[in-house]
Amino acid sequence: MNNSITKKEIKNYSRDFRTIANRTLNSDFDVFDDNLKRLIYHIDNNPIISEFINSCTTDEDSFDIKNDIEQVSNGYGEYYFDSFIEDEKEVSYTYQILKYITENNINFRSYVYPYSTSNKYQDKVKGFNDKFILPFVNAIDGNFERICVEMGFDEESKYNITINGGQVNIAKDNSVLNATQNNNFELNDLISKLKDTLERNDIEEGIKNEIIDNAEGILEEANNEIPRKGRLKSFIEGLKESAKLVPGIIELGANITAIISFVQPLIQ
Secondary structure, eight states: OOEEHHHHHHHHHHHHHHHHHHHHHTTHHHGGGHHHHHHHHHHHTTTHHHHHHHOOOOOTOOOOOOHHHHHHHHHTTTTOOHHHHHHHHHHHHHHHHHHHHHHHHOOGGGGGGOOSSOOOHHHHHHHHIIEEEHHHHHHHHHHHHHHHHHTOOSSSSSEEEEETTEEEEEEEETEETTTTTOOOOHHHHHHHHHHHHHHHOOOOHHHHHHHHHHHHHHHHTTTTOOOOOOHHHHHHHHHHHHHTTTOOOOOHHHHHHHHHHHHHGGGO
């Protein structure tokens, strides 16, 4: 993709996506199928999201989507959809599963069964959303956040955006801004946004402090002339584990994803 777009337009894309994603994540079970179709339709018709997903998909992926859906649907709770450590594979796999489900009009009752021990369909839909769809939504939202960070504070100038997996490259007036640029001012801004999200949501104090400690540890280490990769990896893993304890707060997941993506070049 090579789109000329302003930061204001990116923010509008992000807001529209969060609106439709929240509708799906908080859906009543009897309208979940339709809301999931709305989500996939929105994704397919958004060039930024579509390019991000395409960039996460490689020829080396060997997913058997049809077989996985049949196995989960007929497994009476014994089988779950696959999970992946690599962010790109997780994005690609989740999208392909949801795309196949919506294209083939597969009723939610056949595949949400293993995602909750409750016998209520509403609980099973919520479990499926929290465990399978929410990480996918957070990855997309985090990609929007990364783009906005790279654009800086200018709302009106147009930029050309290219995406390759989690890496975002932006060009303005024929000058390229490197996505891996180590700008700790921007990192500090990301952490400030994280703290603001924590303050605006009802989160257990211990979890909140753990998230802040890891985020501040990342900032402190990134400020060193030669950041220690081991310590950065430890803080990143701490953030990931803490995020799992509050899966329902999409904005928080996006904040954490943006921080991790920003410092990832320092540990490569």
